[in-house]
Amino acid sequence: xxxxxxxxxxxxVVALAFIVPSLxxxxxxxxxxxxxxxxxxARERLAELNNELAAGTLSDEEYxxxxxxxxxxxxxxxEAGDEAAQxxxxxxxxxxxxxxxxxxxxxxxxxxxxxxxxxQLVDPAAMQAQQADQELPSIEEMMTALVDxxxxxxxxxxxxxxxxRTYMAVKDYQKAAFAFDKLNQLVSDQPSIMLALADALAMxxxxxxxxxxxxxxxxxVGLAPQDQTALWLAGMVEDQAGNHARALQHWGRLxxxxxxxxxxxxxxxxxxxxxxxxxxxxxxxxxxxQQVAAQPARQVITAxxxxxxxxxxxxxxxxxxxxYARALExxxxxxxxxxxxxxxxxxxxxxxxxxxxxxxxxxxxxxQVVVGARISRSGNAIAASGDxxxxxxPVVVKGDAVVELVIDSVxx
Numbered sequence: 230x231x232x233x234x235x236x237x238x239x240x241x242v243v244a245l246a247f248i249v250p251s252l253x254x255x256x257x258x259x260x261x262x263x264x265x266x267x268x269x270x271a272r273e274r275l276a277e278l279n280n281e282l283a284a285g286t287l288s289d290e291e292y293x294x295x296x297x298x299x300x301x302x303x304x305x306x307x308e309a310g311d312e313a314a315q316x317x318x319x320x321x322x323x324x325x326x327x328x329x330x331x332x333x334x335x336x337x338x339x340x341x342x343x344x345x346x347x348x349q350l351v352d353p354a355a356m357q358a359q360q361a362d363q364e365l366p367s368i369e370e371m372m373t374a375l376v377d378x379x380x381x382x383x384x385x386x387x388x389x390x391x392x393x394r395t396y397m398a399v400k401d402y403q404k405a406a407f408a409f410d411k412l413n414q415l416v417s418d419q420p421s422i423m424l425a426l427a428d429a430l431a432m433x434x435x436x437x438x439x440x441x442x443x444x445x446x447x448x449x450v451g452l453a454p455q456d457q458t459a460l461w462l463a464g465m466v467e468d469q470a471g472n473h474a475r476a477l478q479h480w481g482r483l484x485x486x487x488x489x490x491x492x493x494x495x496x497x498x499x500x501x502x503x504x505x506x507x508x509x510x511x512x513x514x515x516x517x518x519q520q521v522a523a524q525p526a527r528q529v530i531t532a533x534x535x536x537x538x539x540x541x542x543x544x545x546x547x548x549x550x551x552x553y554a555r556a557l558e559x560x561x562x563x564x565x566x567x568x569x570x571x572x573x574x575x576x577x578x579x580x581x582x583x584x585x586x587x588x589x590x591x592x593x594x595x596x597q598v599v600v601g602a603r604i605s606r607s608g609n610a611i612a613a614s615g616d617x618x619x620x621x622x623p624v625v626v627k628g629d630a631v632v633e634l635v636i637d638s639v640x641x
Contacts, residue, residue, distance in 0.1 A: 372396075386415045393425060402433035418610035420453040420568075424462060438466045444587065450479070451586045452551075452568050452610060457486050464500065473508040477501055478583075530554055530565075530592065530630045534602045535575040537637035540617055546572035549605045552634075554580045557597040557623050564592050571604055574636075597623040600632045603640075616640045 278295055281287035287295075372395055379388050389412040396405035406429035413422050427442040427449070438446070443466045450459040464479035480501050487493045532552055536544070548571045553563040565584035569576060580600070585591035592598065601620035607613055619636035 383411070384415065386412055389415065390422075393429065397425075397429060397432075400432075402429050405429040406433055416609060418448070418452065419608070420449040420456055420459060423449040423452075424456075424458050427462065438462070438469050442466070443470065448586045451563075451566055451584050454482075454567060454584065455486075457483060460486075461497075464504075468500070468504050468507075473504040476504045477508070480504070530580040530598070530600060530624060530626065530632060532578045532580065532600055532602065532632045532634050533575070534578065534619070534634045534636065536571070536604075536617075537619075537635055540636065540639070543639075544571045544604055544617065546570065549608045550574065550602065551605060551610060552578045552580070552600075552602045554592060554598045554600050554624070556595045557599055559595070560590070562586055562590060564590055564595065564598060566610075568610075592626050595626055598626055600624045600634060602634050602636050604636060612640055614640055 275296065278287065278292055282289070282292045372392070375388060375392050375395070379385055379392065382388070389408050393405045393408035393412060396402070396408060406426060409422060409426035409429050413419070413426050416422055423445045427438070427445040430440075430445075431438045431442040434440075434442075446459065446462045446466050450456065450463040453459050460479045460483040464476040464483065466476075467473070467479065468476035480497050484494060484497050484501075487497060534550075534552060550569040550571055550573065551566060552569065553566040555561055555563050563586050565580040565582070566586060567578050567580070567584060569578070580592065582591040582593050599620055599622035601618065603612060603619075604617040605613070606615050612618070616639070617636050618638050618640055619634050621632050621634055624630055624632055
């Protein structure tokens with residue numbers, strides 16, 4: 230606080246440095262002006278004497294005597310002015326003006342700051358007291374307000390996401406799972422939300438990922454096979470389930486994506502080493518069986534996908550592109566699915582059993598399927614009005630089927 234007032238005093242001195250010279254200069258100007266007036270008066274009086282001498286009203290002796298007195302008077306006045314100037318000061322009146330100016334500037338400056346400024350900022354105790362008065366609401370208060378808001382507007386997806394993340398931060402995993410479940414129902418099969426829900430459910434169960442968490446993670450990795458989080462968790466799910474060969478497959482796909490993250494790469498290496506030891510300990514027969522099961526089925530459907538030229542202007546490069554195969558007759562859930570972007574078009578996609586959304590519901594179980602590609606305007610996996618669609622059916626599931634797929638219609 231002392232430093233603040235020292236700086237304030239210095240600034241006042243700087244301000245006075247602009248005022249004092251002006252007042253001082255005015256005093257000097259007054260002395261100079263008085264000398265000029267005395268000279269003018271003396272000249273006028275001398276001119277009068279010359280006129281009187283010429284008119285004969287003044288004798289030569291009187292003229293000389295009066296002229297001498299005039300010169301002496303002017304000399305005395307000029308010497309007095311020089312003494313005042315050499316004194317180097319403004320005199321009594323000037324000193325009063327200077328003193329008044331100094332006091333006026335100092336008093337007005339400090340008073341104005343105390344009234345208009347924020348003096349408490351230079352007082353740590355006052356500033357801490359003000360901060361205490363303006364303290365932010367607690368996490369519990371903010372969560373209560375958010376819950377109340379969601380009761381009034383249960384369709385607020387962003388609110389449910391924020392509530393879920395907050396509950397995860399405070400380690401209330403049951404409530405976090407409830408919030409993410411509500412969000413998952415609203416946004417319908419978004420991989421990131423499915424993974425968040427699976428994580429919350431697993432944490433609420435003490436880290437057990439089997440059951441619904443496993444189902445959600447397997448579905449998420451099918452929708453987003455290049456998602457690092459999905460691959461990481463999918464490997465953990467399969468490892469917990471005893472499917473070590475499949476876990477190695479997921480982590481093997483993940484590892485090249487972590488080339489710029491040495492710490493994460495080391496963690497994946499440790500997980501893979503542990504899974505390989507478990508696989509070796511299971512015995513040769515079971516290891517071979519797992520490795521065969523982990524390999525993609527020989528039945529592969531290759532889809533070559535293009536977008537009709539007349540629809541190209543209706544889409545944006547960042548919009549989602551879903552490529553899928555579903556049963557011709559039976560459940561509508563995709564048997565295999567891949568998520569891309571419009572910017573990837575034209576593209577070629579291979580659909581196989583490794584992309585099954587639900588274990589056991591894969592291409593190999595059906596003889597004929599529908600192969601489709603849909604551009605989602607909202608990004609949701611569920612079809613909606615305005616989405617662009619292209620489908621081919623029936624497609625026989627055997628060998629290496631190849632499908633030419635054109636996205637050429639709009640869902641009404």
